[in-house]
Amino acid sequence: MKRIINALGKPNWGKRAHAVLVLFAAAATALPAQTFTTLNSFDGADGMTPWAALVQATNGNGYGTTQQGGANGSGNVFKIAPNGALTSLYSFGSQSGDGVEPLAGLVQAGNGDLYGTTYNGGANSGGAVFKITPSGTLTTLYSFCS
16 A cells, blocks of 8 residues: 555545545455345235344344244244245244244344344233244243333
């Protein structure tokens, strides 16, 4: 970079702009091509309206939530493998007080369990905090006030 600055000498903005353009062009041509692949399109039974980003767990799978759909229409937690195989792990509304409509993403704890929240439901209809294992066992940890 110092060599470029020395070569440019006095502030000639035309030369500097050209040098910056050449640097960007060189960097862009060195980048590999990007492709977009759809891994899953939700059909309602496996969830719908995923609002939050996936979290990649330490086992290599992606985990996420959908606000609606699933077996009970109240959202679900799903796992998606790198090859696109989707597994619904838990459908909200399956047990009393479990919460409904998860809007936020999940976070993974050091022990491998995933944690999240729901917008509604829970024991007080004000949402809930839950823990789910990578195999799909859900535990409601806290219910917010309505």
